[in-house]
Amino acid sequence: MGRLILVLLGKQGAGKGTQATRLAQTLSIPHVSTGDILRAAIREGTPLGLEVKAVLESGALVSDDLVNRLVAERLTQPDAVRGALFDGYPRTLNQAEALEVMLGDDGVKLCVDLEVPVELVTARLSARRVCSNCGAIYRASDPEGVSGRCSTCGGPVVQRADDQPAAIAERLAAYERDTAPLLDFYRDRGLLVSVDGARAPDEVTASIAAALSTRGLARS
Numbered sequence: 319m320g321r322l323i324l325v326l327l328g329k330q331g332a333g334k335g336t337q338a339t340r341l342a343q344t345l346s347i348p349h350v351s352t353g354d355i356l357r358a359a360i361r362e363g364t365p366l367g368l369e370v371k372a373v374l375e376s377g378a379l380v381s382d383d384l385v386n387r388l389v390a391e392r393l394t395q396p397d398a399v400r401g402a403l404f405d406g407y408p409r410t411l412n413q414a415e416a417l418e419v420m421l422g423d424d425g426v427k428l429c430v431d432l433e434v435p436v437e438l439v440t441a442r443l444s445a446r447r448v449c450s451n452c453g454a455i456y457r458a459s460d461p462e463g464v465s466g467r468c469s470t471c472g473g474p475v476v477q478r479a480d481d482q483p484a485a486i487a488e489r490l491a492a493y494e495r496d497t498a499p500l501l502d503f504y505r506d507r508g509l510l511v512s513v514d515g516a517r518a519p520d521e522v523t524a525s526i527a528a529a530l531s532t533r534g535l536a537r538s
C-alpha cells in the first residue's frame with residue numbers, strides 16, 4: 319500500500335479532534351491540523367512561518383496558497399512518509415484541488431465526513447467552557463463549568479466569544495459555504511464515506527475503522 323492519506327471533514331463541534339487523535343494513533347500516521355502547522359511554522363521561524371506571522375499580524379487571513387505551501391512542506395517531513403490524517407484541511411475546494419496536485423498518483427485514500435446535525439453541534443459548542451489560564455476544556459454542566467474554576471490550575475473557566483450563539487451560527491455558515499462543496503469533490507472521486515457523528519465517540523471510531531477496513535486501508 320502507498321501512503322495512507324486521509325481527510326476528516328465535519329462541522330466545528332462534530333468531534334473531529336477526538337476522532338483524529340485516535341485514528342492517527344491507531345494508524346501510526348501524523349495528525350495534521352492546519353492550526354498546528356501554522357503555529358509550528360511560526361514557532362520554528364521557518365521562511366513560511368515568517369510569512370504567516372506577517373500576514374496574521376497585519377490582521378489578514380492566511381491565503382489558500384500559503385496554507386497549501388505549508389501543507390506541502392509538512393508532507394516532506396519524515397513522519398509523513400507513511401501518510402497523514404488531515405483535520406481542518408482542505409477547507410476549501412481550492413485547497414482540495416491543490417492537495418490533489420501535490421499528492422499526484424498517490425492521492426487521498428479516503429475522506430470521512432462526520433455528520434452531525436446543526437442543532438447538536440450548536441448545543442455542544444454553546445456548552446463548551448475553557449480555562450482561560452491553561453486551556454483545559456470543560457462542559458457547562460461539569461463542576462468546573464458550574465463553579466467557574468479550573469480543577470487543574472485554579473484559573474477562571476469561561477465561555478469563549480467564539481462559542482456564543484451568533485459566532486457559532488457564523489462559523490457554521492462559513493463551513494457550509496466553503497467546505498460543503500468538498501463533499502461533492504470527494505464523492506465524485508468515490509472517496510467519500512459519511513459517518514453518523516452524533517453517537518458516542520467509541521461508536522464513531524468503530525464506524526470509521528470499519529470503513530477503513532472495508533477499503534483495505536486498516537493497518538495492524
Ligand SMILES: [Zn+2]
Binds near residue numbers: 452453472
Ligand atoms: Zn486551568
